[in-house]
Amino acid sequence: MAQHEPLQHVHDAHAAHAAHDHDHHDHGHGHGHPHGHHHAPKDFGRAFAIGITLNLGFVVAEVVYGLLANSMALLADAGHNLSDVFGLLLAWYASRLTRRHPSTRFTYGLRSSSILAALINAVLLMFVTGGIAWEAVQRFGHPGSVDGQTVMIIAAIGVVINTATALLFMAGRKGDLNIRGAFLHMVADALISGAVVVTGGVVLLTGWQWLDPAISLVIAVIIVAGTWSLLRDAINLSLHAVPPGIDPLAVRSYLAALPGVTEVHDLHIWGMSTTETALTAHLVLPGGTPGDHFLSEISESLQSRFSIGHATVQIESGDQAAPCKLAPEHLV
8 A cells, every 4th residue: 555644643533521632743744643532431340140030030930931821922021032132242242341451353342342331132032033023923723721811920020120120221322322222121021021010910810822922022112123123234334334323424524525635445344342432544644744733633533523443544645656555445
């Protein structure tokens, strides 16, 4: 790759509580490395531990009493909650991995582990849901007697546990996409358990045994509907797609409108994790190489306007005698 001017880097522009660190190195080429704010996410380890313990205990209770009550709805909800336990474990472990420092082999650290965890979680949910739906369909042909009272009691406990777990993540739901996902998932689980309570009551009053597998299918549909977007986003992030909520054309327009910039090329935007976004771009400035203040302004603007916290910008003079080999849009 031809480099007409020294590379200028803007790293970790996280708007938060940390101070600015500006390292200026002069090796005869004027390399500048302005560092913006970095915000360390709150540690929700205790919330994960409590949530996992509560949900795992509830899964055991649902399986035992689901078998005793012959309730497919309870067993379906137990399968769903078991997948939640694995999901919480994955999210917790991934959140710890994302805090590891970069190494010579993993130069971004292990931030992408949160994307991998989301993908595994989505696939696991789909697999469990398929089993729930298959068993529910089988039950239509051979409906059994369901103990509606037991179903109501166990599912009501589920409402309490899932609501309590959701409250553990409420404080971080606005600042961390992973925590928000855990919060919304637990809220949905509380609503599903509520639906199972209603099912048990109706079966108890009417004797409609077919309602139990019917509600199981409804639960399966709800899980698929909620998981589909998770699976889609996890796959997209795994393929380095632009994260949801960021308009790449708007980012390009912003960079192109910067003073002195005549061209923007080799622009890439991708998710380093489920909560962090990175960018690289080449800017052509025929008027000369700007200083660190110019790069700091880009860093802060990309963070505040687009939530892009880790940007690396290369400045080029636009020398026609040695054009950048990555300038054509179809090259990466």
